[in-house]
Amino acid sequence: MMRSLGLLAALLLSGAAHAAPDGAANPPLTDQFLLDQIELGEEIEVRADGDLNGDGDVDTAFVVASPDExxxxxVLSYRAETDMGHQPGGDFKLEPDPLGPADLSISKGVLTIKDLTGGTTALSATYRYRAATTKDGPRMRLIGLDASVYSRTYAHDGNEMSWNVATGDTITSLLKVSQTGGRGYDKLYTRKFRQPVRTIYMEDTPEAEGELIGATKAK
Known part of the structure; x- marks a missing residue:
């Protein structure tokens, strides 16, 4: 069974904290350190490094995969008066049936996760997060979620959604199998509407397909 974030956090805090010399950069987590935290049957599917909390030091996002999960x-860097190290910023479960490794990137303080799962019928989900300061410490906050369900063989129609969680602005479209003889989709019945703004931290990330279904049914 995959270990909980609480256990991983304890290992990070005990194993990665060190004295903070003036002007020194906080070194990024090594691949070996991450490998030391996972259990038999798990692997690091992918990782991305970059500055998420604006301190100039390297933060890390990574996916741990097992056959079932x-x-x-x-993991965010931190710097205090006497020490510096790393602390948890958030976690959530991805769908267990990937069609290839997730795509992680960090740019201008935004973590983007692109994940394609399923089979002949596929779910494409893109999640975007920013680090937020809370009374309980830094936490990754969901700011955007795009999702589409479609047939990889164009056997049926599909749906797509783009949801700006920070503003509530949402766009949905029907993906209609092309009738022109080509293998593709035509985008029809595009709707734009606004959902109530919600504060959603990474641990509470909703299922992409469920949000897509809800958005396409919204009036």
């Missing part, structure tokens, strides 16, 4: 973790 996939989990994304974010």
């Amino acid at each position: 996939r989990h994304l973790y974010v």
Whole structure:
């Protein structure tokens, strides 16, 4: 069974904290350190490094995968008066049936996760997060979620959604199998509407397909 974020956090805090010399950069987590935290049958599917909390030091997002489960973790650098190290920023479960490794990237303080799962009928989900300061410490906050369900063989129609969680602005479209003889989709019945703004931290990330279904049924 994949270990909980609490256990991983304890290992990070005990194993990665060190004295903070003036002007020194906080070194990023090594691949070996991450490998030391996982259990038999698990692997690091993918990792991405970059500055998420604006301190100039390297933060890390990575996916731990086993045959039955996939989990994304974010580890943020921290710097105090006497020490510096790493602390958990958030985690959530990805769908367990990937059609290839997730795509992680960090750019301008935004963590983007692109994940394709399923089979002939596929779910494409893109999650975007920013680090937020809370009374309980830094936490990754969901700011955007895009999702589409479609047939990889164009055997049926599909649906797609783009949801700006920070503003509530949402766009949905029907993906209609092309009738022109080509293998593709035509985008029809595009709707734009606004959902109530919600604060959603990474641990509470909703299922992409469920949000897509809800958005396409919204009036």
